[in-house]
Amino acid sequence: MTGVETAGAAVSVDEAVAAARAAFRTGATRAERSRWLEALAASLEADRDELVALAARETHLAETRLTGEVARTAAQLRFFGAVVREGAYLEAVVESPDPGSIPPRPDLRRMLRPLGPVAVYTASNFPFAFSVLGNDTASALAAGCPVVVKAHPGHPELSRRTAALAAQALPPGWLTLVEGMEAGRELVQHSGVAAAGFTGSERGGRALFDLAAGRPQPIPFYGELGSINPVVVTASAAAERAEAIGAGLVASFTRDAGQYCTKPGLVFVPRGGGIEDAARAALASAPASRQLTEGMTAAFRTGLGRYSDSPGAEVVTEPIAESDASAPSLVLVDADEFLREPAVYLAECFGPVSVLVRYSDPELETLLDALEPSLTGTIHRGSAEDVTALAGRLGGRVGRLLFDGWPTGVAIGWAQHHGGSWPATTASVHTSVGATAIRRWLTPIAYQDAPADVLPAELRDGNPLGIPRRDA
Template sequence: MSAGEGVAAGAVDAEVGAAVDAAVARAVASGTGSTSRADRAAWLEALAAALEEHRGELIAIAHRETHLSETRLDGEVTRTAAQLRFFAGVAREGSYLEATLDSPDPSTTPPRPDLRRMLRPIGAVAVFTASNFPFAFSVLGNDTASALAAGCAVVVKAHPGHPELSRRTAELAVAALAGAGAPDGVITLVEGVEAGVALVQHPSIAAVGFTGSARGGRALFDLACARPAPIPFYGELGSINPVVITEAAAKDRAAELAAGLVGSFTRDGGQYCTKPGLVFVPAGTGFEDALAALVADAPAQRLLTQGMSGAFARGADAFARRDDVDVIGTVRELSDGVDVTAPSAPVAILVDAQHFVASSEDFLAECFGPLTVVVRYVDEAELNAAIGELEGSLTATIQHAPDEDVAALTTALSGVAGRVVFNGWPTGVAIAWAQHHGGSWPATTASVHTSVGATAIRRFLTPVAYQDAPASALPLELRDGNPLGIPRRVDGALRA
């Protein structure tokens, strides 16, 4: 998603290890897994209220640390509070538990006992925060909200791009949780690369949620898999988010589509996981001329960190030095070094489809920041060949004409993306029950899961089946009479 920190296995400083041990011990001792759904919903609502109460203070810190506009950050606080309240509703509603009851039936082979199954909290989890969403994917972001709703205590690994904001948000969260009657240790904060490594390797951490770079995420994923007892690692990593503009759409509204693309790939400096980084456009439709004029007028923006600014400059320069591309925009010269505090200007790289296919690995490398690659195709055969080179992405977009048959395109793009957008732009991810924010590698490490939407809670749950259990041993959600009134499947039939 965003440029991340390098990580490596190895010995951890004793002081760092002690701090991680203490944080994890508090999380485990909190007993969060045995709390009620109603109580956890109230905690989430208290966290949302605390964010909103301290909105001005937090925005000021975030603006200073990330260079994002106060308007953007204000909207992100609103979104983050909405996410917390959304997961409060998910917890109260209860269908996420997948409560399922099968009555005993001695006539089956083998005879069926009384079976009752539901999802239970997986245990204390680690959450690695993102740089580009200092609220919505940070200390109180989607991962934390869904984990708390599931009944998991959370140890948050702060992002170094906004340390002061992370600390202050965590302080407010701890106070809000205490005021809402939550036990100590529901949320704790650790900082630093070593702490992150120790957290993933800690034997009492049961799962990890991560949003960041493919390089950093892969390193942590490997650590999670290499543990004596491997654990789930839910990483949201890099994504190109391809867009296909059909010939009919380009002929009908080339200027409008160019404006939409520029608005999307330059939004907040192109620092979105859903930025359209690859666009397939039919040649000779006037789209390129419209794009060139708009890119020239698009503002430059200082990126989140100096490391990201340098990486963007190097990535743009590597594209611009190729002899098979045309460049729209200004690419910074690297001969005298890069001013990592200077704003980064938008860049579009134009390449013919046959050259894209010949060097697809190069063109599919994510360049985090305001850059997009535009692939010109001359016919359907060239387009199909180019689409065949795509890797996993969070999104794919089809810009088409009214009543145009795009079923074949939809099938092709559904195989590489977790969300397919029609006649829109992928930046912006709605908070909803039907949302899916995921995709196959390298977009995520677990394509069946999402980090946005109600089913994000599923990452932090594990199923348990109870066979012929006495009523007193059963969770209330599985007892006869459905005392908590949650949706359940009984003998194969859904019942509210």
């Protein structure tokens, strides 16, 4: 048992989970896990050209974009290697006995420990960064959790090749690949799986979330789902730089066929402020592009049809020659029409389209009240403009609040938060990017009056491993 799919021999869910459980029982030190993550990053880089060519054939994404994504994925792996070496993620606390406290306090020592084997459901739109060795896998391995990866059908050969590379860098059972829709359902219900991570559609994520919650012993399900990522352009910002904002918007929502979870899908622009004209002009030179799968292409066209069927909306689409490509589009609508049918415009349309809602200042507060939570929100403001109140209103509905930029592109770091309330994610207190993504795969344990030889090294007297720790 190698723990991955080998040529001609698909591993069953039972076999994959059994291998992961065996690996978890054996365990691995923080130093070992850090070295594995470094080795995985090096393996990706060494085989970059082959992997990129394979990904380009399966996904229609440009090789330049994919090459950059390999670099990001290697950086994520190394980043989590550093996180696990540093040790602050353990949240270690040592409290000495205090018989004078009320009630008396015994010797208490607390830290986070790994949950157990986890399931990772890979994304279609990031065949490296949110796939077999993507952010969920990297953070889970860093936490000490073996991973069973459910491959995405949009890039099966790439998934198998990446898993084979992982098998060369990891001991058996630490990463296993399974395929197929039925395997995906079986995996989240398997009694040996302790948690699951998912990046994909709201419908698919909700189905798996319900299965995870309906188990005899429910497990955490960390799903990143739909997001429209609202943008507010103030009148002052429009007066100062309408052309730049309009061009930047089109560049952001058409990037890689609009297949980003952080695509700005809903933009509130001041009526008559020039943003609409600038966006129309930029749209004329925006390229058509193929989407990842035929199903996504069909869903995008259905979504555009919903806008076209709304009598108060104008859909602006540049003509294209390629029948299998998706044309970038703008949907233009007044605030009163948006408020008449908000569900039409709040539904995510995955692809190169953005909805521009024309507003006057008295209407903006009502428009913001209609929003559902999203991964990101953005404010474009005038120079020296005070947007404190606006930031408070929009910030209450998003996981990341940006100013004077665009949300596509999620940096890796300790301060990053890539999350939000439903329907953006299933667990608003967690992130799927950044150092604290590791927290999803950990659970606390407190030791009371424990003998020294029982304690993990991270909690022993003198802090022998030198990790960041609170001692009281």
